[in-house]
Amino acid sequence: MRVKLSVSRWILAAVLVAFLVLSPSDTVAAETKFQARLVWGTDEMKPENPNLKEIDAKTKEKLKAVFKWKNYFEVETQTVVVGPNELKKVKMSSKCEIEIQELGKDGFEVKLFGEGKLTKKVKQVFPTGDCLVLAGDDKNSNAWLVMLCPLQK
Amino acid sequence: MRSLLNKMNTDQILKLQAYLDNEVSSGEARRIANWLSRDAEALQLFQELKEIKAAMAENELTVSVPESRDFYWSKIQRGIESAPVARPTVAPWWFRIGLPFAAALATLAVLMSVTTFDLPSLRLRSAVYEIDGSGSDDGSITFHSQSEGMTVVWIPSGQY
Numbered sequence: 001m002r003v004k005l006s007v008s009r010w011i012l013a014a015v016l017v018a019f020l021v022l023s024p025s026d027t028v029a030a031e032t033k034f035q036a037r038l039v040w041g042t043d044e045m046k047p048e049n050p051n052l053k054e055i056d057a058k059t060k061e062k063l064k065a066v067f068k069w070k071n072y073f074e075v076e077t078q079t080v081v082v083g084p085n086e087l088k089k090v091k092m093s094s095k096c097e098i099e100i101q102e103l104g105k106d107g108f109e110v111k112l113f114g115e116g117k118l119t120k121k122v123k124q125v126f127p128t129g130d131c132l133v134l135a136g137d138d139k140n141s142n143a144w145l146v147m148l149c150p151l152q153k
Numbered sequence: 154m155r156s157l158l159n160k161m162n163t164d165q166i167l168k169l170q171a172y173l174d175n176e177v178s179s180g181e182a183r184r185i186a187n188w189l190s191r192d193a194e195a196l197q198l199f200q201e202l203k204e205i206k207a208a209m210a211e212n213e214l215t216v217s218v219p220e221s222r223d224f225y226w227s228k229i230q231r232g233i234e235s236a237p238v239a240r241p242t243v244a245p246w247w248f249r250i251g252l253p254f255a256a257a258l259a260t261l262a263v264l265m266s267v268t269t270f271d272l273p274s275l276r277l278r279s280a281v282y283e284i285d286g287s288g289s290d291d292g293s294i295t296f297h298s299q300s301e302g303m304t305v306v307w308i309p310s311g312q313y
Contacts, residue, residue, distance in 0.1 A: 122306055
């Protein structure tokens with residue numbers, strides 16, 4: 001009987017530790033720094049707009065692994081810091097704007113506006129290093145992508 | 154006898170032996186009997202062969218079995234019955250079910266890792282287990298790529 005009690009005690013302890021480790025924290029969320037990028041995906045080798053620069057190789061490989069286009073050019077890059085319960089607006093271009101609302105343990109709500117009109121609303125909890133990519137078709141079989149990546153502190 | 158054998162051809166000698174052993178037809182036996190009545194040397198050879206045959210039959214060594222016939226053959230029968238029977242080996246049930254299932258899973262994993270399939274304007278290279286694709290009412294498609302560490306929301310044309 002003594003042996004049984006000690007085993008169940010260990011099991012209970014393990015379950016409690018696992019619960020504490022895995023459960024989301026109730027503490028107040030710290031600020032989160034994001035990199036927001038507007039990217040143009042295309043099979044063209046060189047864009048007509050000279051202001052566009054090719055995206056970094058690491059990001060390019062990630063995008064090529066998911067999307068079909070061969071080349072990706074950065075249209076706009078901005079860094080945004082979102083505090084607890086804070087709403088931040090980021091203008092990516094004359095036609096594209098995003099809003100990031102911190103929701104505490106529920107993560108973030110990201111809204112995409114196209115020409116002033118709400119296009120898409122997404123709730124996202126950002127696992128470490130993971131990015132949120134909102135994308136769609138552009139003219140001439142190209143694509144636009146809005147990449148929102150949390151930056152490491 | 155040697156001189157007699159030298160005078161006759163092989164065929165004649167064989168016929169005499171067959172006649173001696175009653176292994177010829179009745180017609181052939183009559184012809185041989187006529188031949189023996191006319192050929193003294195053939196008759197002499199026949200007689201010598203007959204004596205040799207009798208001597209061998211009479212002086213054949215007898216082999217005695219130290220036990221009775223029934224006991225001897227029953228021992229052989231028991232030996233045959235007690236010999237181990239080769240039984241076919243059957244693999245355990247989990248092996249028989251698990252191996253084909255595992256092979257099918259492995260094949261599927263290989264195929265999915267190199268398979269591309271098309272969603273509108275997308276080519277996804279991630280394995281199927283990475284994709285938690287879901288459609289929404291507005292037609293957008295959301296999926297997560299574990300390997301590339303990104304959640305993609307594809308917004309179809311006309312939505313923006």
